[in-house]
Amino acid sequence: MGDAVEIVRGAVDGLDDLRPLWLALRTHHHQVAPDLGPVRGDEETWRLRRAQYEEWLTNDPRNFVLVARRGGGGRAIGYAFARVADSSSPTWDGERVVLDVETLVVAPEARGAGVGARLLAVLREEVARRGYDRLTLTVVSANRDALRFYEREGLVPTFTVLRDTRGTP
Template identity: 65%
Template sequence: MSASDDIEIVRGRAELLDQVRPLWLALRNHHNKIAPDLGPVREDDESWRRRRAQYEAWLGDERAFVLLARRQHRAVGYAFVRVEQQGSPTWEGDGLGADLETLSLLPEARGTGLGARLIALVRDEVERRGYAQLSLTAVASNHDALRFYEREGFTATFVVLRDTGRR
């Protein structure tokens, strides 16, 4: 797959979730490879059941959406975005913010520019709707993803630390 391949990207909601399942499982498998220290991953059906339930709950907010990338009618990537009220007792800048909850591409679609296209479309929506910011969370050991997000203009603002001293 190259960046010039014919990719269709559609915006939708719950009607796209059935097509998202293999993409979610590809991400779950990738997380298992790059973060084995986080423990065993859930079985396919259980992992998807839980993630789908989260997506359906977030889609209860009309502002949430899915971008699904297809090549020849086969899903090859997606972005899931939810919107929430953001604010800080420390910093100014309250308002609605978009959270790029998930960005996943099938392994053969990585490195083709598709991830950047999906982020650009998410940014367009964030700008069009006037949201205060766009943020995302990434697994700390996912070095390729972190480099990609940094190239796309994201910077780390908070770091979550996990107590591994207690067993």
């Protein structure tokens, strides 16, 4: 991949650097799961996602974004957006603080070079440093490459969401 990759914390004023990566992820999701329907256009999807990111960063200081850049502050080639959730269950005992990975994306040309694994390692360090109970994330079930990556990284399915394909969408 050439230049070394650095992972830094991002901020609200740098969110627009993430737009191309978000658009690549949106396109990839549509490619692996076209049966979920049409996707939003570039401007609308980024406007909605950026607003969510800004709100999450502004409203809870525990939330953060990690940005992977080529050495020397080059362009973003990956990012992970994480939100902290206080969780409890009527079934399982105890209150839990969970670091939920809302988005983890690596630019298509940078995949397979360890960027995703490095982002995940920094997320795990944050879980340990802050004393959170666990790290969670959601994956589109048709995204087989992502599932294989996360399983290689030691993540396992916990809950499965099923969608009725016989009824109305």
